[in-house]
Amino acid sequence: NIDFIFSAPGKAILHGEHAVVHGKVALAVSLNLRTYLRLKSNSTGKVSLCLPNIHTFMSWDVSSLLPLRPSTLDAVLVQRLHHFTGFPSEMPDTCAMAVLAFLYIYISVFAESRWSKEELELINSWAFQGERVIHGTPSGVDNAVGTWGGILRYHAGTITPLSRVPVLRILLTNTKVPRSTKSLVAGVRDKIKKFPSVMHPVLESISAVSVTCELTLEEIASDPMPEHYAVLEELIDINQHHLQVLGVGHASLDTLCRTTLAHGLHSKLTGAGGGGCGITLLRPEPPSAELKDCGYDCWETSIGVPGVCLHSAS
Numbered sequence: 001n002i003d004f005i006f007s008a009p010g011k012a013i014l015h016g017e018h019a020v021v022h023g024k025v026a027l028a029v030s031l032n033l034r035t036y037l038r039l040k041s042n043s044t045g046k047v048s049l050c051l052p053n054i055h056t057f058m059s060w061d062v063s064s065l066l067p068l069r070p071s072t073l074d075a076v077l078v079q080r081l082h083h084f085t086g087f088p089s090e091m092p093d094t095c096a097m098a099v100l101a102f103l104y105i106y107i108s109v110f111a112e113s114r115w116s117k118e119e120l121e122l123i124n125s126w127a128f129q130g131e132r133v134i135h136g137t138p139s140g141v142d143n144a145v146g147t148w149g150g151i152l153r154y155h156a157g158t159i160t161p162l163s164r165v166p167v168l169r170i171l172l173t174n175t176k177v178p179r180s181t182k183s184l185v186a187g188v189r190d191k192i193k194k195f196p197s198v199m200h201p202v203l204e205s206i207s208a209v210s211v212t213c214e215l216t217l218e219e220i221a222s223d224p225m226p227e228h229y230a231v232l233e234e235l236i237d238i239n240q241h242h243l244q245v246l247g248v249g250h251a252s253l254d255t256l257c258r259t260t261l262a263h264g265l266h267s268k269l270t271g272a273g274g275g276g277c278g279i280t281l282l283r284p285e286p287p288s289a290e291l292k293d294c295g296y297d298c299w300e301t302s303i304g305v306p307g308v309c310l311h312s313a314s
């Protein structure tokens with residue numbers, strides 16, 4: 001019998017969403033809002049899967065899952081993700097779902113408690129398959145953060161973890177305005193096609209924001225100064241404006257930016273935009289109470305936490 005508990009971190013994109021789909025630089029961070037999964041088998045040949053964060057429980061006959069061969073894997077993934085995408089998620093902007101959806105398959109093949117780099121790459125690639133089912137043409141950044149954790153620089157399919165991760169707190173706010181990543185990505189693509197000479201410089205500038213932010217984060221990690229926060233805040237404002245130019249802003253996100261700015265804090269959308277989630281760089285007194293009055297859910301969280309991991313079940 002098997003009994004395992006897994007967890008994977010949440011994810012936020014600091015800078016570079018949408019631009020990353022067009023080959024530009026993005027910076028993505030893990031969040032210490034983790035999704036947990038418990039996988040158990042019993043003597044009757046059933047495997048049960050429990051995702052307590054989203055009150056989800058499922059069970060299957062082991063014989064319906066095995067043997068797993070590459071040729072059958074895609075069909076299994078699509079079938080399982082069809083179930084997963086139907087569940088309400090209380091974890092906004094996280095790839096944890098996709099990562100965890102595949103771990104039960106993984107563990108049934110390799111029952112090891114420590115994963116090698118190669119095995120993590122395999123988990124990452126399965127999670128990417130999940131992203132493809134959900135989003136269509138994902139950049140791969142979501143599954144990478146869920147797998148590796150930390151702060152990742154993502155550029156043209158190459159992932160580089162920042163060697164030093166500064167202590168930074170952010171406020172993650174879910175506007176609860178539903179959006180489709182797939183159609184927002186398609187909308188940006190249309191805009192680029194319509195106004196290439198206008199939009200390419202915007203994408204280039206977003207990329208430069210990511211690179212400047214990365215350098216600033218490295219400076220903060222070695223010698224934090226108040227000026228560094230001012231730079232990060234300005235970059236947030238610049239990028240939020242760029243994202244509006246790309247057409248992925250939303251009134252709910254404007255409210256977030258306005259409300260936090262009244263407290264001297266700077267916010268931007270994170271992920272696809274058009275509603276969804278926003279991030280606010282935190283100074284000591286976050287404005288969560290006022291945002292909650294707007295009907296939003298807020299989580300104060302820190303970034304750069306470990307990636308997917310296996311915990312021992314009691």
Ligand code: PMV
Pocket residue numbers: 013016017018019020021093094135137138139140141142181185270271272273276
């Ligand atoms: O909203 P999310 O968490 O699915 O993030 C989407 C990020 C995009 O850059 C818009 C798309 C992608 O695949 O990178």
